[in-house]
Amino acid sequence: MTNHPSAPGEGGRPDAGLSAIMSERRRLTNLAYRLLGSLTEAEDVVQETYARWCALSPGQREAVDSPGAWLTTVAGRICLDLLGSARVRRERYVGEWIPEPLPDRTEWIGGRSGPDMGDPADRVTLDESVTMAFLVVLEAMTPAERVAFVLHDVFRYPFGDIAEIVGRSPAACRQLASSARRRLRASPPGERPADRRSGLVRAFRRAWEARDIDALVELLAPDVTATGDGGGLVTAALRPVEGAEQVARFFTERPPAEVTLVERTVNGHPGLIAQRDGVTVSVMAFEMSDDRIHHIWAVLNPEKLRAWTTG
8 A cells, every 4th residue: 555645644653543543534524425426325435444444453454554545545445336336226216316415514404423423514525526516527427537536636646546446557547537527628617706606596596486487587598407306205307307498487387385495505505495394305506607507406305415404
């Protein structure tokens, strides 16, 4: 195992104590969430990674040059395996699959936090590499592309270390990351400033509440797409709705009469949540450019909304 220069545990030996190993948890969770698009699965990966570390003999741990690099390699391999099986699972998924949305740390309600895990909202850093638009593009990549790109371009790991995880040469990993970048460049243009995004989301909420189809059409790009994810557990459109007129009609025909729409931060960007009797039943993320909404993602699957609900 090679040393990684940016590993937080760098310089510490395995016998430095459990706290030095556990300090890697947040970084591993950030990595796994970006690779898998699911906080639930990311936390499972981190638990499995630590279980494998604990299964090592004292001699095996002593032989590890950098525990942080070892943990990252193991977590990356687990994620790579899960990404391969996820493609099969998602072929059987009812409707469209959308990554699990995350609230801002100040808005995190629910808890999957154990006694040693701290504030769950602290475990994922909300930056441009975790926006819904970014995660959706990652979903279109092959598992190897996704791992190579996220490790190199987001976490700044060298291709030599990534090669150990992906099981390919450093040159091949460089090509994987390059291919992933081309996919990103082919995605819609960059987001607007935060205040402009907030204004668009607020205008969308008001037009939806008023059932004003003309106002909605004005806010939507001509090629806008709205995608819902109910997972077969709640009612949601099984296929994306496309086109400004069609999307506007879709929303006006489903007025939020029984729910309260609240503006919230979703994966670091302005979004909306729908609440019924104080319980979040839908989280909506938006992609915008040129003062128009280009994509709407609505997550209704209750299994993906645990961070947004009490309990």
